[in-house]
Amino acid sequence: MCFADEAGPLLRPPKACTWSRRGCPPLVRVRAAGSGRISMAGLVCRKAGQRTRLVFRMLVHHGRKGEKKGFRERDFASLLDAAHQQLGGNIVLVWDNYSHHVDAAMRELIGKQPWLTVFRFPRRLAVGQGRFR
Numbered sequence: 001m002c003f004a005d006e007a008g009p010l011l012r013p014p015k016a017c018t019w020s021r022r023g024c025p026p027l028v029r030v031r032a033a034g035s036g037r038i039s040m041a042g043l044v045c046r047k048a049g050q051r052t053r054l055v056f057r058m059l060v061h062h063g064r065k066g067e068k069k070g071f072r073e074r075d076f077a078s079l080l081d082a083a084h085q086q087l088g089g090n091i092v093l094v095w096d097n098y099s100h101h102v103d104a105a106m107r108e109l110i111g112k113q114p115w116l117t118v119f120r121f122p123r124r125l126a127v128g129q130g131r132f133r
Contacts, residue, residue, distance in 0.1 A: 002044065003093075003094050005041075006071060008038065009038055037061050039061065040056060043079065047087055076101070090115045091117070095118055096121050
């Protein structure tokens with residue numbers, strides 16, 4: 001069984017408020033303006049009788065022309081193939097409803113893999129409504 005998720009933090013240092021003496025505001029310098037972002041995708045996998053494994057991929061984007069900005073269907077497919085090779089068996093994947101996970105290309109890719117079963121989290125509850133949207 002595998003749980004998958006993605007993240008995309010910026011490569012810019014955080015700005016923060018600090019304590020200082022009254023009348024002497026602190027000066028926090030931030031260099032590396034607009035240096036890019038890192039896209040990360042990972043699977044936490046558990047196979048009965050074995051230790052838990054983390055299979056992940058990282059993609060750095062600096063904003064250059066022609067550079068990929070994030071993970072696409074082909075990247076998710078290679079991540080799932082790597083997990084399948086490492087675990088050596090069928091995969092039951094628990095996934096969210098991110099747009100790249102539910103589009104037609106990904107549904108077709110999932111349908112071609114006999115070793116892959118996907119369960120999706122339910123959609124978010126609509127704000128102020130007692131039903132799913």
